Amino acid sequence: MARRPSREPLLNSVVDVILKYHDSVEIEETNLNRTHLSSRQLRARVLHLREQRYFVRGVRRFVQGSLEFDEVSNVLSEAENEKLGSTCAAPVSAEAAEISEPPRRAHQILCLIYSPDRLEDVAGTMEELFHKVERRHGTAFARLWYWCQVAGCLVGRTGFVLASASELVGLKRT
């Protein structure tokens, strides 16, 4: 209990980082919380952001400043344990807080399949879903899922191109 007052500013600082770096939707939501700033609400918000992985990115940039990563991890695990009602604080390791990226090779294949215009949308959707799958089933499963989706894109795109080509040929004949 004695440590808690010193941790409140720390959490506020983390939220400040999130405010500074993330896009408008999240900024608005976070601002909303800041206007009714209570420690419980703030912790809930931080946990929510962490689940969405925005938080981890915020922490990563924050670490580039003055704060040690372990300090932030301890604050997070304390907040998490309070929410879960646990008395045992398990610190979040740097490895656990790392953001996974989709498989690079698979992404490169995706770049070959789609035109740059389509690629931005497809790759964005794939990445968003990748993180959702990862949260539910873990990184290994998510990576496998990503590869399967890319294979599906390859098959679908090939079929689409062939169908378009045959349609073009058919139109020319008539």
Added chain:
Amino acid sequence: MPRRDELGPFELEILETLLRHPRDAYGVSLIEWIGETTGRRPTVGALYTTLERLERKGFVRSWWGEATQVRGGRRKRLYAIDPSGAAAVRSMRAKRGTAVGLPGIIVAGA
């Protein structure tokens, strides 16, 4: 060979989903909504191939939305059904309703 204005089952499913959700329809939300309705989620490849086909047919229009962090800073493309798409859904439903006795769906405001 299928006629250009005819709809496949998945094309129809996407158009109906766009009718039910006229706002904020993009790749991820479409996959989730279709999953909720049909009980199985389409693959990303199948969804985008079909959306592209529907756009070429003029049944769906799209425009760029905002970029988000969760998409790796990429913009999302938002989709909406075109009036011609809504008409195609009505037409397909009417055909099916006549053929197998299913009620046609109501596409109000289309």
